[in-house]
Amino acid sequence: MFFQRQFGTRKPRRRTHASTGCKIRACYPYLQDTVSKLLASFFKEDKTRLGGDATLLMADMLKIFVQEAAVRSLKQAESEDCDQVDIEHFEKILPQLLLDF
């Protein structure tokens, strides 16, 4: 619903790929279009395009990036015995996260 408002009423692209595409499509239906637009907005040349499979893989990779950041921050907060994950926990794991990606 949120993405629909942002990018007009486009139906999610129909991909008949089963597991990878479906998992991402099921949980985050507009993610593929968003990822495609997101990466395309950073391309320096206009003629550069993103292939369909590449979009799926990049969506996966970005999801892993966010999950890694979240899980590492959680572990850091757990090791410091805090109830809430605060910015200091994220700051501590950020350097290694960026080096790993």
Add this chain to the structure above:
Amino acid sequence: MSVDKDETHQRLKAAVHYTVGRICQKMGEDQRRRFSRQVVAAIAETTFRQCDIFAKDLEAFARHAKRSTVSTEDVKLAARRSTALSIYIQNKSEELNQEQRDLKKKSTGKRKSRDTEEENKE
């Protein structure tokens, strides 16, 4: 032109922030810890900037291979830093190829059976 680009970036940032919030919420539920709003915003901002780096890398790899479309090979290269990540991406891309091959087999199978059905009708 640059105003449009800024607007697009603002919208994309908002979309990323929303998805990051959902992912963080899901992860936090398992551990029964909440993510402060600052952390969600920080992760969203970091992801957005990481996208910039990924996109520039992907474009450079595609241009190096004299292509104008980014392919799965470029994505595999972009994931080279961490061994676990590159293995995961390779497996996922093989899965996708396998599914494509299965689909092709299914569609040619259907076409063959449809052709024989038409022949029988005639």
